[in-house]
Amino acid sequence: MSASGRLVAVLCLDGVVAFDVAAACQVFAPAAGAAAGHYDVRVCGARRTTAAAHGLTIGTSAGLEVLEAADLIVVAGTEPIDPPVSPRVRRALRAAAARGARVASICTGAFVLARCGLLDGRTATTHWRHAPALAARYPEVQVRPDVLYVDEGDVLTSAGLAAGLDLCLHLVRTDLGAEVANAAARETVVAPHRSGGQAQFIALPVPEPSPVGVGATRQWLLEHLEQDFSVDDMAAHALMSRRSFTRHFRVETGMSPAAWVMDQRLDRARRLLETTDASLDAIARRCGFAHAASLRARFTAGVGVAPTVYRATFGERRR
């Protein structure tokens, strides 16, 4: 519950994928930077060192006992997939979820959660290559092979490798707000915000505007977010028919045009709520909403809390 010093345990089983461990550390553990000091990260395992995939060895900084106290447990993926899970780990993960701590998996770490029964009746994702295996072995799990990550509140899963970074940034965003998350993303040199629903297969994974395809149009949209657009307006800018435009847009971004624009509007609203004292109405207009009422509705639906609550939580209270 404390605002700082959340205890994060990164769990390394045999065959752990080093990239996944590093991704979590990179986002949560920096000693300097925006997120510094907010998390207390321990890489934990059953032994001092854990044999990782690809012949690497990972030295752990804690034993399994941290699982019992952690506020957030990140289960890194393993190769081969679906490793045996000791009763101790199983108990610890279940207990953590039961006491309200969050349990997150990266890549094939979802198999570990599934094995512990934490995904039963839930929606989850994993690396696309292993999604069929996850669904086949654990029929209780609703597998979504087509998203970057799934946030079920206390249990979160993410797709392959880089999507783990997206999930970690999503957690920072939830805990500390968009400004801190964006700063952490900047340090990691990844896209600041890729929403969980984004497709795993996208031609241009990083939403940096590119001059090819519909990238130029996305750039243009970002520069004029305060305006109102129909899909026809966007297609006209891209010199395409509406049908071709929406088709290309989905291939490149994994989202429909309207959904993408809404994501961008909400992102901007979050930032303005955090960093300015502007009125809701002014923010609404600067983000392309007709009025405060529509911002409020879409914000609450998309972010999960009302704008004023968000500002009270994450806004800079500087004198």
Place this chain on the structure above:
DNA sequence: ATAATAGTCCGCCAGG
């Protein structure tokens, strides 16, 4: 709050 309206998404298919 409800129904009417407008806008969006996407499978389908013909044509270049």
Place this chain on the structure above:
DNA sequence: GGCCTGGCGGACTATT
């Protein structure tokens, strides 16, 4: 045949 475009229309969603 493979590939891309863009019109059509129906299901769906948001807005008023």
